[in-house]
Amino acid sequence: MERELPVLKQQCDVVVLLSHLGYFMDERIAADYDIDVILGAHTHHRLDPAIEIEGTLIAQTGKLGTDLGKITLQIDQRQVTSKEGTLQSIDAAAESSLATEAVLERLQQSADASFREGVAVLDRPLDISWTEPSTFASFLVEHLRQWCNTEISMMHSGIILASLREGAVTKGDLHRICPHPINPCIVEVKGSNIKTAIERSFTSKMVHLPLKGYGFRGVKLGIMVFAGLNVEVVETTEGEYDVLSILKEGSPLIEDKWYTIAVPDMLTFGNLYPEIVQSTSKRYMMPELIRDVLLWALMKNTES
Secondary structure (H helix, E strand, O other): OHHHHHHHHOOOOEEEEOOOOOHHHHHHHHHHHOOEEOOOOOOEEEOOOOOEEOOEEEEEEEEOOOOEEEEEEEEEEEEEEEEEEEEEEEEHHHHHHHHHHHHOOOOOOHHHHHOOOOEEEEEEOEEEOOOOOOHOOOOOOOOHHHHHOOOOEEHHHHHHHEEEEEEEHHHHHHHHHOOOOEEEEEEEEEEEHHHHHHHHHOOOHOOOOOOOEEOOOOOOOOOOOEEOOOEEEEEOOOOOOOEEEEEEEEEOOOOOOEEEEEEEEHHHHHOOOOHOOOOOOEOOOOOOHHHHHHHHHHHHHHHH
């Protein structure tokens, strides 16, 4: 902002900021910078009408696509003289427009056709468990490691919502069991921080956490699973977990050594795993989603 805004102001008449920082950060930006409009998101505020702070109009349309936002700017002599923002229910807009209904129907038909497309044929089922080791979780985390070409990978088993039976698998099946808009990510983390993150993951609170956000669309996080690491864990009589050992190629992790790990990007956000979030080396693999890695893995194994 400090570097780019003065340059932009010399090149244009109106400055609109697309923000996914949340309403409270948008308030700070509006107070500190000369911006005409902030189109915000993340905190799911529904601002109707939009709010003006220090000459900056802040607009947010809630969540889940329930509303359309409309911004009206009055410009005179290349200066914005007035501004306002309102919302309109998406249901009301769709019902009042035959053209919109036709577009939605066409898109739905296209999606349905794509979902019916076959991608693989399994000769045996892939079973998932959120509380115990399972073939499906092991399968995906290993192929996440291979796809990212890292020495280690780790993910929560809850990223897979259901098992796959033997037989034909379609794109619709993959979307149903892995609906998350989550990208693979490669991070560098010290051995000591990996150990802390693993111990944090094996608590009943984390395993059964009904996470909402960070792209996660599952029921609960589930246990952490690994490739490139041998993690020995036992469940206690109180329903908690004890991490007995963490070994890489038969040896404990070196605390001060940096390791390259493939993870779902959700582990690099918020306060789930500060040990991973604080890494200064993160490479987000885009536009591929974890679902694309699963598709690649299934096709690769079907071909072989």
